[in-house]
Amino acid sequence: MMRQTETTANLSPTIRAMRSAAAAPRLAKDLAGTSPAPIVLPVCNAAPSATSKAATKGMMQGTVARTVNCRGVSLHGGVSTTLTIMPAEAGSGIRFRRSDLPAQPFTVADWRVVSPTPLCTTLVMPDANKIATIEHLMAAFWAAGIDNAEVLVDGPELPILDGSSAPYLQLLSDAGYASQKTARRILKVLQPVRVQDGDRWVELLPFDGFAIDLEIVFANPVIGRQRYSFDGSVGQFTDALSAARTFGFLSDVEALRQQGLVRGASTDNSVVVGPDSILNPNGLRFDDEFVRHKVLDCVGDLMMAGARMQAQVRAYKSGHAMNYLAVRQLFNTPGAWAWVDAAAS
Numbered sequence: 218m219m220r221q222t223e224t225t226a227n228l229s230p231t232i233r234a235m236r237s238a239a240a241a242p243r244l245a246k247d248l249a250g251t252s253p254a255p256i257v258l259p260v261c262n263a264a265p266s267a268t269s270k271a272a273t274k275g276m277m278q279g280t281v282a283r284t285v286n287c288r289g290v291s292l293h294g295g296v297s298t299t300l301t302i303m304p305a306e307a308g309s310g311i312r313f314r315r316s317d318l319p320a321q322p323f324t325v326a327d328w329r330v331v332s333p334t335p336l337c338t339t340l341v342m343p344d345a346n347k348i349a350t351i352e353h354l355m356a357a358f359w360a361a362g363i364d365n366a367e368v369l370v371d372g373p374e375l376p377i378l379d380g381s382s383a384p385y386l387q388l389l390s391d392a393g394y395a396s397q398k399t400a401r402r403i404l405k406v407l408q409p410v411r412v413q414d415g416d417r418w419v420e421l422l423p424f425d426g427f428a429i430d431l432e433i434v435f436a437n438p439v440i441g442r443q444r445y446s447f448d449g450s451v452g453q454f455t456d457a458l459s460a461a462r463t464f465g466f467l468s469d470v471e472a473l474r475q476q477g478l479v480r481g482a483s484t485d486n487s488v489v490v491g492p493d494s495i496l497n498p499n500g501l502r503f504d505d506e507f508v509r510h511k512v513l514d515c516v517g518d519l520m521m522a523g524a525r526m527q528a529q530v531r532a533y534k535s536g537h538a539m540n541y542l543a544v545r546q547l548f549n550t551p552g553a554w555a556w557v558d559a560a561a562s
């Protein structure tokens with residue numbers, strides 16, 4: 218059973234600030250301009266507890282210590298969706314299951330079942346079913362040191378929550394961390410791999426650790442050119458990346474909604490960019506929130522390799538589809554990669 222209320226006493230300052238901001242009276246209209254967007258905050262069913270931040274660098278696999286769930290609107294479908302995260306046995310990976318379908322089909326989060334789309338990362342399941350917008354949760358799994366979990370979702374898309382990974386990271390903190398008795402597997406990049414599409418590109422380079430250097434360029438003057446270097450640490454992810462929100466352009470909204478997309482988008486769960494200003498009443502969380510979110514997306518997308526990656530990532534004007542192509546190119550290049558135990562990496 219989910220509790221409908223919760224105390225904020227033990228939540229991180231970041232989460233408390235986000236929730237109080239979201240609970241404040243909304244000054245901006247729903248993007249559709251016709252009805253107010255729903256305000257649905259994550260509702261957790263577990264008592265808060267500390268997550269072992271050292272777990273991410275651990276040599277052994279990890280899972281959540283207990284089941285947790287949350288509920289929120291989906292970004293594209295715009296429907297209320299419940300997500301449940303349960304412990305899973307070592308070696309099983311991150312498995313997603315559609316709890317709303319009679320057969321409850323499931324799939325492992327893996328690049329081989331990804332449908333590359335520009336707007337989100339989608340898992341294609343048996344019988345043409347799907348689970349979309351998984352990247353922010355996958356990034357939170359990366360940061361929380363979770364290798365194995367079963368994720369139940371009662372619809373075709375995860376809840377967007379506030380548009381960042383921070384609520385998912387808090388949920389995983391609430392769940393607690395359980396170390397397992399099996400060695401963690403790392404995907405080690407042995408040779409450079411590069412994918413390019415026009416002037417967009419992603420490179421995966423051999424590196425003694427994990428790092429991302431990413432640059433974006435948008436004609437819109439609100440974003441312009443932004444570059445960010447991530448040192449691969451859990452601390453930097455938690456403090457500087459996890460709260461960076463997804464973003465979209467007001468000028469694109471109508472066309473995307475005609476395609477059945479971004480129906481749940483609002484200033485409560487996205488940074489909305491107008492011709493020369495941000496529409497969100499509380500502004501940005503970081504001056505360069507846009508590129509920070511792109512790095513967050515990249516962390517989540519690379520988890521679709523099936524394990525944490527040991528590599529330096531360099532990217533220019535990249536997105537979900539390009540991240541997927543880089544992972545695919547890596548696996549399709551003989552000699553460019555190897556599985557190694559974390560202890561040997």
Ligand SMILES: [Zn+2]
Nearest residue numbers: 352463510514
């Ligand atoms: Zn994103």
